Amino acid sequence: MPSYFATAIAHPNIAFIKYWGDVDPDLHIPANGSISMNLRELFSRTSVSFDPSLEQDQFILDGRQINDTGLVRVSNLLDRVRKMAGINTFASVESHNNFPTGTGIASSASGFAALSVAASKAAGLDFDEKALSRLARTGSGSACRSIPSGFVEWQAGGNDEGSYAFSIVPPEHWDLVDCIALVSQDEKPTSSSEGHSLAKTSLLQPARVADAPRRLALCRKAIHTRDFAALAQVVELDSNLMHAVMITSKPPLLYWQPATVTIMQAVQYWREGGLMVCYSVDAGPNVHVLCSRVVSGDVADRLEKLSGVQKVLVAHPGGPADLENE
Ligand code: PMV
Numbered sequence: 001m002p003s004y005f006a007t008a009i010a011h012p013n014i015a016f017i018k019y020w021g022d023v024d025p026d027l028h029i030p031a032n033g034s035i036s037m038n039l040r041e042l043f044s045r046t047s048v049s050f051d052p053s054l055e056q057d058q059f060i061l062d063g064r065q066i067n068d069t070g071l072v073r074v075s076n077l078l079d080r081v082r083k084m085a086g087i088n089t090f091a092s093v094e095s096h097n098n099f100p101t102g103t104g105i106a107s108s109a110s111g112f113a114a115l116s117v118a119a120s121k122a123a124g125l126d127f128d129e130k131a132l133s134r135l136a137r138t139g140s141g142s143a144c145r146s147i148p149s150g151f152v153e154w155q156a157g158g159n160d161e162g163s164y165a166f167s168i169v170p171p172e173h174w175d176l177v178d179c180i181a182l183v184s185q186d187e188k189p190t191s192s193s194e195g196h197s198l199a200k201t202s203l204l205q206p207a208r209v210a211d212a213p214r215r216l217a218l219c220r221k222a223i224h225t226r227d228f229a230a231l232a233q234v235v236e237l238d239s240n241l242m243h244a245v246m247i248t249s250k251p252p253l254l255y256w257q258p259a260t261v262t263i264m265q266a267v268q269y270w271r272e273g274g275l276m277v278c279y280s281v282d283a284g285p286n287v288h289v290l291c292s293r294v295v296s297g298d299v300a301d302r303l304e305k306l307s308g309v310q311k312v313l314v315a316h317p318g319g320p321a322d323l324e325n326e
Contacts, residue, residue, distance in 0.1 A: 003046070004049060004050045004051070004089075004122055005048070005122055006047070006048055006115035006117075006118040006121035006122040007046065007048075007118055007323070007324040008045075008046055008047065008113075008114040008115075008116075008118035008121070008321060008322060008323050008324060009043050009044070009045050009046075009114055009321070009322060009324055010044055010046075010109075010110045010111075010114035010117065010143075010147070010320075010321035010322075011038040011039050011041065011042055011043050011044075011110055011113075011114035011146060011318035011319070011321070012038075012039050012042050012043075012044070012099070012107060012109050012110040012146060013036035013037060013038045013109055013110075013142065013145045013146050013152065013252065013318075014036055014038060014039060014178050014280060014282070014288045014290075015034050015035065015036040015142065015145070015280070015282065016035045016036060016037065016038075016219050016223075016231070016234070016235045016238065017032075017034050017212070017215050017216050017219050017234070017235075017311060018238055018239065018242045018282070019031075019032065019034040019141050019154065019281075020032075020195070020196065020199050020205075020208070020242045020245060020246075021196055021199030021200060021205055021209070021245075022141070022197070022199075023156075023158065024159075025196065025197060027137070027138060027163075028117045028138060028140070028141035028163075029135050029156070029157065029158065029159060029160070029161050030141055030154070030156050030163070031156070031199070031205070031209045032156055032208075032209045032212035032216075033153065033154055033155050033156045033212060033213075033216050034142075034145065034154045034216075035151070035152070035153050035154075035168070035216060035219045035220065036142070036145045036151075036152050036154075036177065037150070037151050037178065037317050037318075037321075038145075038146060038149065038150060038152065038171065038317060038318030038319065039178055039315035039316075039317075039318050040171065040315055040317060040318030040319065041313070041314065041315045041316065041318075042097075042099045042110070042313065042315055042318075043097075043098055043100060043106065043110060043114075044095055044096070044097050044110035044111045044113070044114045045095070045096050045098075045114065045324070046093065046094070046095040046096075046111065046114035046115050047093070047094045047095075047220075048078075048091050048092075048093050048115065048118040048119045048122045049091060049092045049093075049122065049124075050087065050089040050090070050091045050122055050123060051090065051091065051092055052089050053088065053146050054089070054090035054091070054092060055090065056090055057071065057074065057075045057078055057090050057092070058090075058092040058093065059071045059074045059075075059089075059094075059095070060092045060093070060094045060095070060099075061096075061111075062095070062096055062097060063096075063212075066086075067072075067091040069323070072114045073112075073139060073140075074093055074115065074139075076138070076139075077112065077115060077116065077119065077135070077138060077139040078090075078091050078119055079095075079199060080135060080138060081116075081120055081123050081125065081135070082118045082123065084120075084123075084125060085123035085124055085125050085163065086198055087123060090124065091119065091122070091143050093115065093119075094262055095111055097110070097111065097114070097115065098159040098173045099242070100182070100185040100202060106127075108139070108140035108142070108143060108192070109140055109142040109145065109146045110143075110146050110321075111140070111143070112136050112137075112139030112140045112143035112146075113132075113136045113144075113146035113147050113295060113321040114321060115133040115136075115139060115142045115195070115253060116136040116139065116147070116321070117132060117147075117321045117322065117323060118130050118323070120132065121323055122137065125318060127287070129147060129148055129166070129320070130164050130166075132147045132160075133145075133147040133154075133164040133165045133166075134160065134163065134164045136321075137163060137164065137165075138153075138237040140192075140193075141154075141196070142154075142192075144163075144165045145165045145166055146311070146321055147165060147238050147320060147321045148165055148166050148167040148318070148320055149167045149170055149171060149318075149319045149320040150167050150168070150169055150170040150172075150173065150317050150318070151167065151168045151171075151174070151223050151317065152165050152166065152167055152168060152172075152217070153164065153165060153166060153168050153220070153266075158244075160166065167223075167320075168185050168220060168223060168249045169223060169315035171316070171318055171319055173223070173226075173317075174223065174226050174317065175292065175293040175316070175317070176193045176290055176291070176292060176293070176316075176317060177290070177291055177292065177293050177296035177299075177314060177315070177316055178288050178289070178290055178313065178314070178315045178316075179288075179289045179290075179291065179299050179303055179312050179313075179314055180286060180287070180288050180289070180312065180313040180314075180318050181263050181265040181286060181287045181289060181294075181295060181298045181303045181306070181309045181312055182258075182286050182309070182311045182312070182313065183257055183259035183260060183263070183285050183286055183287070183308050183309060183310060184227055184257060184280070184284075184285045184286065184310075185310070186250065188283060188284045188285075190253055190255075191283075192282075195246065195249075195253055195283055195290065198246075198249040198250070198251070198253060199245055199246075199249065201249045201250040202244075202245040202246075202248040202249045202250075203248065204241075204244050204245050204248050205245050208241045208242070208244075208245055211241075213241045214314055215234050215237065215238050218233075218234040219231065219234050219235070219238075222234060228276045228292060229276075229289070231278070232277070232278035232290075233278075234277060235278050235279075235280050236268075236278050236280070238280075239279065239280040239281050243255070243256070243281065246283075252271060253268065253283075255281070255283055255284050255285055256281070256285055257285040257308070258308060259285070259306070259307065259308025259309060260285045260286075260287055262306055262307060262308055263279065263287040263303065263306055263308075263309065264279050264281070264287065265286075265291070266302070266306055267279045267289055270299075270302065275291070275298070275299070276291055276292050276295060277289055277290065277291045277295070277299055278290050278291075289303060293316075296314060300312045300314055307315070
């Protein structure tokens with residue numbers, strides 16, 4: 001084993017076309033493809049050390065020792081790495097997010113992407129981007145999109161070999177900005193893993209999935225041609241469709257809070273007034289407000305003044321997951 005220790009950094013991503021529901025929940029093979037943008041200013045930094053003196057895996061997240069399902073999910077990914085590397089040494093994993101964890105800002109995406117890069121390197125595996133994306137996907141589906149750079153597509157694939165993400169265009173292609181309006185920094189009550197398993201209980205999920213190829217094509221085209229109006233239309237439709245599935249699941253999942261709706265309505269109103277903005281909401285109450293760089297200062301100021309907005313995080317298109325100092 002050439003190296004035992006490695007540290008990696010990965011960015012979370014915001015999905016323009018969302019992943020919701022699996023055809024294989026264990027391997028996180030999604031019901032539909034998805035498209036996202038990495039968020040440069042936000043990151044997870046994860047160190048992995050395979051240590052022969054350990055009697056079990058250890059996981060420290062933001063200074064706190066994790067023993068519950070969080071540790072199980074990390075150990076499951078480490079098991080895959082150990083199997084591929086032919087080792088049986090336990091590891092100590094230490095991870096830090098520079099943004100609130102578990103609030104719908106995809107900390108599991110950046111966390112599992114960074115873990116995949118660091119763990120495979122520390123185990124002596126020389127993985128290419130596709131192999132890293134497939135590995136990250138097994139930790140958290142959307143993590144496979146935090147491996148490649150910039151604007152990224154995850155092809156559903158239908159099986160383990162074919163389900164991975166790749167870059168559509170690099171971060172420099174389009175100076176979009178994501179102004180993330182935080183309305184709550186509490187951990188969400190229902191994790192996205194539980195949510196994916198409920199998707200099939202909504203009678204709207206088949207319609208959402210059937211129309212996904214059309215939305216993916218519209219989104220790809222809007223990105224390639226930097227057409228904000230077209231992007232806004234498909235991004236809001238896709239977010240609304242996912243939340244329609246969520247609130248019609250059994251039991252229903254309603255992630256929104258009153259301030260979430262206040263922001264969504266304000267964004268629509270501002271766009272009608274000529275401002276290039278649109279919203280997207282993941283599995284949490286916070287709202288991602290996309291806009292072009294020229295108006296991002298104005299958009300962040302407007303969001304900060306809305307009732308219920310605690311803070312606005314501003315992020316630009318980000319690069320790939322990478323080893324630190326490489
Ligand atoms: O990767 P997960 O299991 O955390 O699921 C992510 C689900 C959404 O964030 C709601 C949508 C997406 O595509 O990122």
